[in-house]
Amino acid sequence: MIHCKQSSGFTLIEVLVSVAILAVVATALLDINSNSKQNFSYLKQRIDFETRSSLAFMHSDPKLHNKDLELYDFVKESYPTLSETLHKELKEYKIHYEHEEAFSTISPNDQNKSSQDTLDENNPSLSENISLIFDKITLSHQKNSSTLFEITIPFSKGYNQ
Secondary structure (H helix, E strand, C coil), rough: CCCCCHHHHHHHHHHHHHHHHHHHHHHHHHHHHHHHHHHHHHHHHHHHCCCCCHHHHHHHHHHCCCCCEEHHHCCCCCCCCCCCCHHHHHHHHHEEEEEEEEEEEECCCCCCCCCCCCCCCCHHCCCCCCEEEEEEEEEEEECCCEEEEECCCEEECCCCC
């Protein structure tokens, strides 16, 4: 009578296959973790940049028109008690501030108005001159830049809403 002995362990090939599968899974998990760290780092840098941008965009000052500055110079009067670390960081951000009155004055009562003008001469609400003011603030730091365009239409006292 022949007796077959049943082994209760794994064969060498089964062990090698399971180790290979575990190695592939571990590599994939490490790659996902690495990508997550890179994405987190990028998002943190982007959020920091957007926060710094809001500092520049909130503080429009006529004294700064048509100048190139560092972000620190732009906000130092509003935030005089900055830490030394933040002070150094803000000096790395560059700001270009442009201010222009592109259309000096538009008047609905202008005698030299062309036929292409769309202002209504019979509209009493536009009885005063209107000027357009364009502000452009650009903040740049390393590879990032952000720009704010602001268009202002200051109305005279005679404007009726």
